[in-house]
Amino acid sequence: MQHKPEKTAIIGAGNLGSAIALGLIKSGYLQAAAIHITRRSANKLEALSSKGFVTGSSNTEATDNADVVILAVKPWQITDVLSQIKPALKKEAIIVSLAAGISLSDLSQTVNNHPLFRVIPNTAIAIGQSMTCISSQNASDTDNAVVNELFRQVGEVMMIPESLMPAVTVIASCGTAYALRYLHASAQGGVESGIKPADAIHLAAQTMKGAAELILTSGDHPETEIDKVTTPGGITIKGLNEMEHHGFSSSIIKGMMTALKSMQK
Ligand SMILES: NC(=O)c1ccc[n+]([C@@H]2O[C@H](COP(=O)([O-])OP(=O)(O)OC[C@H]3O[C@@H](n4cnc5c(N)ncnc54)[C@H](OP(=O)(O)O)[C@@H]3O)[C@@H](O)[C@H]2O)c1
Structure with missing residues (x-):
């Protein structure tokens, strides 16, 4: 397979599955007709089919001949969906799970011998600005390139060891709320x-965006800025020190550690 998949299946046309599908065509990376997206309530797929995506409720039809299969269902639905699509999977199909808390080892209990990916995006994926963290197992350099390139269409990507998944989930996924x-x-x-x-909201939001862009474009340490x-002796340091007191x-930091510990229970 070249870096660009010829057919991509997205199982689960919910918030995330739809955002990925829409982001992939908005960037011009894939054609809508090259993406087959499913959900059980077929009547809710009209908005996607009107954009040219192949839609339906059959996960096996979507999976059939797909180079990449993205699982965007809830974590507790992953095993059933994987068992269902397993017979239809192309031998070298790449499996990508978005399910929070489902490990690569969990995935390999149902499908082994496939390149497996665990991917955690954040909600800014809806506007193509996700920070997406990716771990893989049994994946070649080409497989890694295929998945990185797909998610680069909807934001930034970082490959991480799976052991860091809980930590990056707190900073990059929960972090949106913080x-x-x-x-x-x-x-x-x-x-x-x-x-x-x-x-006030506009002032605060654009200020945060500008502050983040300063760091992302300069690579500077936040304290430098x-x-x-x-x-x-000025106004800003008086306010900042009062906040720190x-x-x-x-x-x-304490909130993040609490979130991390609750994930590791
Ligand atoms: N939202 C986030 O910010 C975020 C961030 C990181 C990771 N995640 C992970 O991403 C996954 C999806 O989250 P979400 O927020 O997009 O959930 P969601 O909006 O509830 O979407 C899940 C979709 O899966 C469909 N579905 C359920 N069972 C199915 C089946 N057997 N076959 C095909 N489609 C099926 C549902 O539609 P029907 O009921 O019509 O089938 C629904 O549209 C979750 O595992 C979550 O842990 C989410």
């Missing part, structure tokens, strides 16, 4: 200072 809670708190501070709520804003950084 960042947005900061955004909301920041806007609330603005509202208390007399700014209209909608304006913080130094540029914190004039000695109330446990700003510490509460984020």
